[in-house]
Amino acid sequence: MAIDWKILGAPGADNSLLVAVNSGHAESRLLFDCGEGCLNSLKPSEIQSIRHLFFSHYHMDHVSGFDTFFRHNYNRPEIPVQVWGPAGSIELFSNRFRSFTWNLHADQPGEWIVRETEKDSVRGARFFTREAFTSAHHLPVVSTESGTILSEAEFSVTCLSLPHHNISSSAYLVREKDHINVSPQALASSGLIPGPWLQRLTDSTPDGDSVDVNGKSILVGELRRDLLRTSPGLSLAYLTDFCITPSTKEWCDVVEWIGGTNTLICECQYATSDASLAQRNGHMTADRVGQLANEAGVETLVLQHLSRRYSEGEWAKMRSEAAEQFQGAAFPPNWNIP
Numbered sequence: 001m002a003i004d005w006k007i008l009g010a011p012g013a014d015n016s017l018l019v020a021v022n023s024g025h026a027e028s029r030l031l032f033d034c035g036e037g038c039l040n041s042l043k044p045s046e047i048q049s050i051r052h053l054f055f056s057h058y059h060m061d062h063v064s065g066f067d068t069f070f071r072h073n074y075n076r077p078e079i080p081v082q083v084w085g086p087a088g089s090i091e092l093f094s095n096r097f098r099s100f101t102w103n104l105h106a107d108q109p110g111e112w113i114v115r116e117t118e119k120d121s122v123r124g125a126r127f128f129t130r131e132a133f134t135s136a137h138h139l140p141v142v143s144t145e146s147g148t149i150l151s152e153a154e155f156s157v158t159c160l161s162l163p164h165h166n167i168s169s170s171a172y173l174v175r176e177k178d179h180i181n182v183s184p185q186a187l188a189s190s191g192l193i194p195g196p197w198l199q200r201l202t203d204s205t206p207d208g209d210s211v212d213v214n215g216k217s218i219l220v221g222e223l224r225r226d227l228l229r230t231s232p233g234l235s236l237a238y239l240t241d242f243c244i245t246p247s248t249k250e251w252c253d254v255v256e257w258i259g260g261t262n263t264l265i266c267e268c269q270y271a272t273s274d275a276s277l278a279q280r281n282g283h284m285t286a287d288r289v290g291q292l293a294n295e296a297g298v299e300t301l302v303l304q305h306l307s308r309r310y311s312e313g314e315w316a317k318m319r320s321e322a323a324e325q326f327q328g329a330a331f332p333p334n335w336n337i338p
């Protein structure tokens, strides 16, 4: 059980975030944004194994690499490609899909489901390669609760819209479902002899069934109550291209939303001294990012999406500015910024 992640792309260049939610028996790969060249470090099989592609917004630096993703996945068999983004995504992808010449598509597999998130609902449409993506097959609008846009067996994704100059940028929070395990301490103090029956406690066996333990027949529900313990799953938040001001309602909403998150992956576009420029362009400064992580009580802060206007030395200084507010603020380990 883990949420593995990797920032794709170099410092100062376009970046994307690749996430793998690993439950121990299944792995789900998620990609957040798709900047130019970001997929170059992945093998084709890795690009083809991405189940969900989430976009924060559609400024060029977040979507310029989409053609590479599309080229590897346009006719993916069996598992649909699921794309998520803010309002307008369905029309945008409809145009993008159709901006190629299609003449050998009629027998090709390939299904794409594009969804656009709004405050309390998600709209979706299906597109098929065999139709050359000409029709958007609209799905019923789905109401959402507390921003949860996706709920799978192993994890959920919630979305929060953030202000980015005069548009919105969607932030995403991936959360593993709670872990339910047999407590070794409870098992030891119960005096029950461990055996294959333990497996029945965490599979789909009904509570009313019985298992034989120590020569006695005991209800599964009773054993679950005595022996199972629940611990919260891990979580990861991805926030990019936004500008919020401390103490405002927007700020407090974000602090609450990401409160206690294990890993916060956040833009760090501008140095603290460029606050007015950051404000003008709808971005955060290093000190604000550190303050946000500190107030939200996250465990780890990872800084990405740095402006190329700065030198490597200035990036290192920005990290220090974030670290003054949140000890341990770091760049992705593969960036090697001293």
Ligand SMILES: [Zn+2]
Pocket (backbone or CB within 6 Å): 057, 059, 164, 241
């Ligand atoms: Zn942007």
Ligand SMILES: [Zn+2]
Pocket (backbone or CB within 6 Å): 059, 061, 062, 241, 305
């Ligand atoms: Zn950007």
